[in-house]
Amino acid sequence: MKSLYRVSYTISFFFLFSSLCNTSILDSSVLVSVHDPYDPTGNITIKWDVMSWTPDGYVADVDIVNSQLYRTVQPPGWKLGWTWARHDEILWSVFGGQAIDQGGCSRFISNIPHSCSKRPVIVDLPTDTPLNQRITNCCRGGRLSSRYQAINKSTASFQISVGNAGTANRTVRMPKNFTFIGGRAEYICGPAKMARLSRFTTPDGRRTIQAFMTWKVVCTYKRANVANKLPTCCVSLSSFDQGKTANCPTNSCGRRIETCNT
Ligand SMILES: *[C@@H]1O[C@H](CO)[C@@H](O)[C@H](O)[C@H]1NC(C)=O
Ligand SMILES: *[C@@H]1O[C@H](CO)[C@@H](O)[C@H](O)[C@H]1NC(C)=O
Ligand SMILES: *[C@@H]1O[C@H](CO)[C@@H](O)[C@H](O)[C@H]1NC(C)=O
Ligand SMILES: *[C@@H]1O[C@H](CO)[C@@H](O)[C@H](O)[C@H]1NC(C)=O
Numbered sequence: 033m034k035s036l037y038r039v040s041y042t043i044s045f046f047f048l049f050s051s052l053c054n055t056s057i058l059d060s061s062v063l064v065s066v067h068d069p070y071d072p073t074g075n076i077t078i079k080w081d082v083m084s085w086t087p088d089g090y091v092a093d094v095d096i097v098n099s100q101l102y103r104t105v106q107p108p109g110w111k112l113g114w115t116w117a118r119h120d121e122i123l124w125s126v127f128g129g130q131a132i133d134q135g136g137c138s139r140f141i142s143n144i145p146h147s148c149s150k151r152p153v154i155v156d157l158p159t160d161t162p163l164n165q166r167i168t169n170c171c172r173g174g175r176l177s178s179r180y181q182a183i184n185k186s187t188a189s190f191q192i193s194v195g196n197a198g199t200a201n202r203t204v205r206m207p208k209n210f211t212f213i214g215g216r217a218e219y220i221c222g223p224a225k226m227a228r229l230s231r232f233t234t235p236d237g238r239r240t241i242q243a244f245m246t247w248k249v250v251c252t253y254k255r256a257n258v259a260n261k262l263p264t265c266c267v268s269l270s271s272f273d274q275g276k277t278a279n280c281p282t283n284s285c286g287r288r289i290e291t292c293n294t
Contacts, residue, residue: 074100076251081243089197098176098186105214109174113153117205123147128170129190212251219251
């Protein structure tokens with residue numbers, strides 16, 4: 033009798049969650065982006081702060097802020113790409129991340145840039161990255177927590193030094209066509225827009241510094257990636273029933289990640 037009760041309990045959960053899943057499959061084929069009814073403004077915002085000028089460009093701190101309440105980014109991790117707007121920018125260096133492609137740097141003879149790709153794609157560094165190559169909020173193998181899960185791990189950061197870029201507000205250009213992949217989930221990114229200049233407090237707390245330029249890009253969840261075509265609902269029957277940890281690399285239903293204990 034008890035087990036019968038348990039079965040019907042589980043089945044009703046199954047229908048509840050599969051109907052949520054179906055809704056999100058339907059939405060994603062019809063709409064451009066799927067808004068989570070539990071978290072309608074949840075998004076991933078890219079913040080690009082130009083912090084200093086260099087002889088041929090600038091140094092920028094780039095933050096990837098996951099403001100989604102429940103949706104995390106799991107392995108294989110985040111990938112952030114863009115197209116340079118002046119066309120001949122290069123990445124002299126990247127700290128706390130790396131470009132996956134060096135691109136064509138053959139015109140450089142001695143000082144070889146980190147990447148000359150017209151469309152660089154940056155990924156995170158692994159968790160065992162040595163201390164002297166780390167910056168704050170880097171090196172988690174591309175993972176990003178949701179706000180609900182751990183707000184202090186919901187931002188990823190890297191620092192870039194950009195060359196051939198213009199060396200003043202009037203000559204630098206915002207990159208275009210940002211793309212963001214969050215593990216096995218795809219996002220749609222809007223255009224880069226000028227934003228209120230970021231302010232930072234120095235580590236000793238005695239001084240406030242301000243970015244020279246701040247650009248923001250908002251990326252919203254689109255759907256689970258082609259790699260796992262049909263979203264498998266993250267709440268598996270047995271795991272829910274037995275209170276065990278479900279193996280749930282992507283939160284493909286898009287919500288209630290905490291039920292998966294990832
Ligand atoms: C993106 O998220 C931020 C932080 O929650 C919010 O302030 C902003 O309005 C959101 N933007 C969009 C376009 O939903
Ligand atoms: C981050 O937050 C979690 C709980 O949300 C906490 O357990 C952990 O200690 C925090 N870590 C740091 C470095 O503050
Ligand atoms: C933006 O980048 C994607 C990925 O590389 C590419 O397929 C697409 O054509 C680009 N769109 C524009 C307008 O450049
Ligand atoms: C232009 O750059 C200067 C510093 O070089 C900065 O103080 C100023 O706020 C910038 N203006 C805009 C509109 O971003």
